[in-house]
Amino acid sequence: MxxxxxxxxxxxxxxxxxxxxxxxxxxxxxxxxxxxxxxxxxxxxxxxxxxxxxxxxxxxxxxxxxxxxxxxxxxxxxxxxxxxxxxxxxxxxxxxxxxxxxxxxxxxxxxxxxxxxxxxxxxxxxxxxxxxxxxxxxxxxxxxxxxxxxxxxxxxxxxxxxxxxxxxxIIFPDITRFLPAHKLGRDLLMTDIQDIEDGKADDGLMRNSFACLNPVPTAKQDTRNQEGLSNISDSLEDLNSIRRTEGTSAYHGEDMEHVAINPCSMLGGSGNLEENFSAQHMPLHIVWPHRWLEAVHCGCYPLCPKALVYPEIFPDVYLYSTPQQLFKRLQTFCKRPYLARRNAIKVDLARFSxxxxxxxxxxxxxxxxxxxx
Missing domain, CATH: 3.40.50.2000 (Glycogen Phosphorylase B;)
Structure with missing residues (x-):
């Protein structure tokens, strides 16, 4: 100060x-x-x-x-x-x-x-x-x-x-303990950003911080996952108790009385989500954030037009050129939500910190x- x-x-x-x-x-x-x-x-x-x-x-x-x-x-x-x-x-x-x-x-x-x-x-x-x-x-x-x-x-x-x-x-809060392991890229750790300014790390750290994580989580990551699981355990128990109501269920043909939500699958911490029943049937949430700068930090998968300021911020993989491309991407994600959930977002958030x-x-x-x- x-x-x-x-x-x-x-x-x-x-x-x-x-x-x-x-x-x-x-x-x-x-x-x-x-x-x-x-x-x-x-x-x-x-x-x-x-x-x-x-x-x-x-x-x-x-x-x-x-x-x-x-x-x-x-x-x-x-x-x-x-x-x-x-x-x-x-x-x-x-x-x-x-x-x-x-x-x-x-x-x-x-x-x-x-x-x-x-x-x-x-x-x-x-x-x-x-x-x-x-x-x-x-x-x-x-x-x-x-x-x-x-x-x-x-x-x-x-x-x-x-x-x-x-x-x-933007002051990004440290939300790592709430994120699944596959989204814990080094770009989301505020300690690394602080090290860069303090001269304790080289500038290349942030440029290389968005590499895909090793499939085997580190002990530090595993600790965060356990903390996240304990924090949402009560909510997951409530989800497990949901019963199928006639005429209102979005899960057609499924008996929700016998469906258990796997917290590890929900967070992406373990298991094959493509083959996991609960992950396949959890709905995909689509949001229209006015603060994208914050949404990506919280783990949202960005999908933006290849126009205006977006190409300056997002790599090509997150951009679409036509309404038809947008529709196709959304259709794919709706059918296979795990494709978006398991993706480690590669956006340089440090530029906005x-x-x-x-x-x-x-x-x-x-x-x-x-x-x-």
Whole structure:
């Protein structure tokens, strides 16, 4: 924990915007935070600068101004010249130049324009993904063509040198004792991530941490499995007592009175799931997570479109190109759930861990402008 004098402003304090500021307040000293509730997004983007102009008290202690791209930063520093001298950091959770709209003619020019002029006055511009950054920068030219005449030129050349990518940071809880053995890749162990930052392990550890596990679990893994089994034993006993109810059972033709749920099979700790009766008949749960960053950490198998930011995050094995491919994959998993359950997910979650990213964010929020992260 180090002391900083950071003025943090969030015009839409909700969702990931709130999560990021809350994390900063917990982990970084010296933050002065000013926010508006997360509602009426369009009004926040258009009028928040005037509100914060009146609300933020003058202070000689501010050194850095951090805000998301919802706020019109150019308007704020024009209204408050005392803030113009600060190191101004603009963070993009999303950008309005390519944000989905129902029809292209419905795109409201003013909100994208707010973000463009905010970038022009910012000292550092941070995007939460390379896709977010590139889609914004490469759309500047076509976006400015919406202006009827006297259009500004070469804005990308002015803005790009100030841009960088810092993934959204997440504090991943240690859930290894709840996971089956086959999902206990080294990428899920927070101790390894900590070792990398502390210099106790080489950088190659995380790159190689997603190799398939040895079929024979280590003693440490076996201990975790036993802990997980004991924690859910009561729930499994309840499952074993389920009886088939006329007209409501999803297990057609099976007498559930005689079906026992094998906890080892349920967790994938032992046995052949393909041949195990209970594993074959346990339903496949399909979720639509808004926080994928967290779902994969908890053992979910990702299945994403080969578009937008997803190829930047997920290997090809987890991507589909057409609706037909998605349907086929889901059909396969529904018929053979063990194919998804026994898969050790190979996604580099360390890139999104606060433990790994905190040094870069602290440098970002330090008073020195222009530091290469």
């Amino acid at each position: 180090i002391t900083m004098s950071v003025l943090m402003i969030e015009a839409f304090y909700g969702g990931s915007h709130k999560q990021l500021l809350d994390l900063f307040q917990e982990e970084i000293k010296g933050c002065s935070v000013f926010t508006l509730p997360a509602k009426k997004w369009h009004w926040r983007a258009r009028t928040a600068a005037l509100y914060f102009m009146q609300t933020i008290p003058p202070s000689e202690n501010y050194r850095v101004l951090f805000t998301s791209s919802v706020l019109n930063l150019a308007e704020l520093v024009a209204l408050r010249p005392d803030l113009a001298k600060l190191k101004k950091v603009l963070y993009f959770h999303e950008n309005q130049l390519v944000y989905p709209v129902r029809k292209s003619q419905e795109r409201d020019f003013q909100f994208g324009y707010n973000q463009v002029i905010s970038c022009l006055v910012a000292d550092v511009i941070v995007f939460n993904s390379a896709f977010n950054m590139e889609s914004f920068l490469t759309s500047l030219g076509s976006f400015m063509k919406l202006i009827p005449d006297h259009r500004p030129r070469e804005l990308e050349k002015l803005i790009r040198p100030k841009c960088q990518v810092l993934y959204f940071p 606060w433990v790994v990213l905190r040094g870069k964010f602290r440098s970002l929020l330090a008073a020195e402008a222009g530091e290469d992260l």
